[in-house]
Amino acid sequence: MTTRERWWAAVAYAGLAVAIAGTCGLMLTSHGTPGLRPAAAAQLDTQAAFPAPTAPIVAALPSGQPAAVAAPATLSIPEIGVSTRLTSLGLTAQGTVQVPPTTSVAGWYSHSPRPGAVGPAIILGHIDSLSGPGVFFRLPTLRPGDPVYLRRADGSTVEFVVTRVQTYLKARFPTEEVYGPTPDAELRLITCGGAFDASTSHYLSNIVVYATEAA
Amino acid sequence: MKHLWNIRRAVLLLVAAVLLLVAPAASATASTAGSSTANAGTGWIRLAHLSPNTPAVDVYLYSFGNPDAKIVLHHVGYGDVSPYLAVPAGEYSVAMRGAGAAPGSPPVLTASAWVQAGSAYTALAVGPRTDLRVRVYHDDLSTPSGRALVRVVQASMKHPQVTVSWGGAVLASKLPFASVTSYQPVAPGDQRVAVTSGADGAKSAVSLTAGSIHTLIVLDGAKGLEVVNLEDADGSSQLPQGGAQTGFGGTAPRGPESPLPWLTVIAGGVALAAGAGLGLRRRRFGRALSSAA
Secondary structure, eight states: OOHHHHHHHHHHHHHHHHHHHHHHHHHHHSSOBOOSOOOOOOOOOGGGGSOOOSSOEEOOOOOSSOOOOOOEEEEEEGGGTEEEEEEEEOBOTTSSBOOOSSTTSEEEETTSOOBTBSEEEEEEOOSBOSSSBOTTTTGGGOOTTOEEEEEETTSOEEEEEEEEEEEEEGGGOOHHHHHSOBSSEEEEEEEEEEEEETTTTEEEEEEEEEEEEOO | OHHHHHHHHHHHHHHHHHHHHHHHHHHOOOOOOOOOOOOOOEEEEEEEEOOTTSOOEEEEEEETTOSSEEEEEEEEOTTOBOOOEEEESEEEEEEEEETTOOTTSOOSEEEEEEEOTTOEEEEEEESOGGGOEEEEEEEOOOOOTTOEEEEEEEEOSSSSEEEEEETTEEEEEEEETTEEOOOEEEOOEEEEEEEEETTEEEEEEEEEOTTOEEEEEEEEETTEEEEEEEEEEBOOSSOOOSOOOOOOSTTSOBOOOOSHHHHHHHHHHHHHHHHHHHHHHHHHHHHHHHHHO
């Protein structure tokens, strides 16, 4: 074997070494890392929430006009360890609800009904920040029947009960169903969920928790 | 020849390894996004007595085919309207008996109502006592953007026809007794509702906010016409559009990174090895030729 041949062989082995190193790199990075987010709670059969009554429900007739309620100040959801003050949110130029300025605080859309008044009060919170969990990180684990408490500016509190938890692709968000008028006092807790699109830095879905005022 | 054989075998092994690594990643593109279509399964129904000369009644709401009444309203008199009652979607029958009558006694009046999930209904007992009937109305639960919805129920028997206006807008003209208008969109605000019938009339200040839905009921009061304002439903004064960007991805599952940079490195290495292998072979071939000469 001449010096020239040895040189060619060395180059060939160097090329092989590069290719092997590349393969190792590929092997190390070809697996994703699991997310930190907890799995969504299993959907309960909502019919189960309405067992046939053994005795008739005797409804009372309303006594006059409902009293006006104060604006909400804080939100607490013991099941998932949420206790936060509420900022006031408006609309963006695109017509969507503004999001809270920080990921550790939830916000109430101030053009929606006040919690406890007739209609769906709308509350938004982040699921996470760039680095870790946000105030509504565990929102998807709520289940029908879980209580949600709101304290108002005048110190009074109002209790809601979760009726269902839905996941909607943002591209097919049912605006009327989520935000539209209701005949009773309701609550919508909204955060992000589903797949994360790294190219736009947005989640593809919204999680919506529906709740109604406790009887 | 040992070098050549080694290089060729190593290149083949590498190509096989890369294919094994990339193929599953490329095929793992199954979508995980989706929306639950589970239905809430709940609707609303409310009941009202709007027959001026019919005495008070007990109102029973039965789930269809179920003899056990789901809801009983006792001693419902003229002008009484129940709150909306949340009930599982399904078919119901409404039965009315004289106030205090035994629950098993034959009802004076029955009607059926089909309650759909997410929808609201009003069952009205209307007309004179001699022609009493129950009508079930499907109540609107959406408003045109920035507007309020309002409808009128005419339940005054003393005034066979009434005209109802809100501010400058006429909501109903010469509306006959026991009739109901459809919902009409109006500009929101604080206005005066005026009910007139000949020389008689009534006025009442009514506030209609954007996104709210109302029913105005015209009644025979103790001192002439009366108007009652019911808030059927309420929503946001400015309806938001679509969802919200409430996450930055700090806790999102990370998908596999693009294999392209590593594939480029591998291809470069393979090309280098293959090129050098070829050079080595040509070199040997040339040496063999020259030694043969």
